[in-house]
Amino acid sequence: MADLTSSPQGVPARSGAGTMLSLAVIVTGLVLAVTAILPWAGVTAEFGLMGTEFTHAIRGIDRGSGWFVLGAGIAATLLGVVGMTRGRLFTGFAILPGAVAALALAMFLTDPQDWGDRLSFRIPGLVDVHPTIQYGWFAALLASVLVAALSATALIRRG
Numbered sequence: 664m665a666d667l668t669s670s671p672q673g674v675p676a677r678s679g680a681g682t683m684l685s686l687a688v689i690v691t692g693l694v695l696a697v698t699a700i701l702p703w704a705g706v707t708a709e710f711g712l713m714g715t716e717f718t719h720a721i722r723g724i725d726r727g728s729g730w731f732v733l734g735a736g737i738a739a740t741l742l743g744v745v746g747m748t749r750g751r752l753f754t755g756f757a758i759l760p761g762a763v764a765a766l767a768l769a770m771f772l773t774d775p776q777d778w779g780d781r782l783s784f785r786i787p788g789l790v791d792v793h794p795t796i797q798y799g800w801f802a803a804l805l806a807s808v809l810v811a812a813l814s815a816t817a818l819i820r821r822g
Contacts (some may be wrong), residue, residue, distance in 0.1 A: 684817045685746030685754045688743035688810060692757065695806035696736025696766055699723040701799025703771065708789045720797055726774075731767035732803050735760035739810045746817065755818035768804050772796070 667704040702720035709716040709814025723729025 680756075681817070681820070682747060683750045684813055684820070685743050685747035685752065688746065688757045688813050688817070689740050691806055691809045691813060692736050692741075692760070694736070695803060695810055696733050696741060698799055698803035698806055699729045699733035699736065702797035703729065703800040703803070703804060705795050705797055706797045707793060711788045711790065714739075714760035717773030718795065723771075723799060723803065726771060728767040728774075730751050731766045732807070735767070735807070736766035736810075738815075742814075746804055751817045751820065757812050758811050758814035758818070760815060761809075762806050764803065764807035765811070768807065769799065771800070 700722055702774050703726075704719045704725045705720035707718045709717055723732055738759040742757040742760070745759070746752070
């Protein structure tokens with residue numbers, strides 16, 4: 664009877680679910696890397712008399728945390744590629760870059776020297792200036808959680 668767990672070349676055969684998990688980690692890793700160039704935060708000035716608002720945004724890579732997220736996304740993508748060719752254990756290791764990215768995102772928000780905190784002021788009815796969190800930060804958080812969840816699934820999955 665033929666061995667169903669390995670191919671003739673000696674490389675373990677991959678299940679369809681394992682390949683799909685690796686592919687999902689590759690895609691979410693790429694998305695995580697791309698989120699580093701999106702706007703993460705900014706300062707918004709709302710002018711009450713004119714009914715307008717202006718926002719000055721900063722991208723993730725404008726701060727050190729963004730570079731960690733970019734690197735974590737690339738590392739997760741590479742681990743997904745290696746996991747697709749070598750085995751799901753490598754895909755599972757992508758949980759580490761996902762955790763690093765989530766930590767970097769938390770550090771971005773808790774930076775005590777952030778310029779946005781120094782620029783908050785309000786003159787009622789005239790102007791309100793305050794820091795804001797932009798969509799890129801939320802996209803990076805979602806991507807880092809997805810990378811970690813998919814990697815954990817690859818580690819836990821049987822078969």
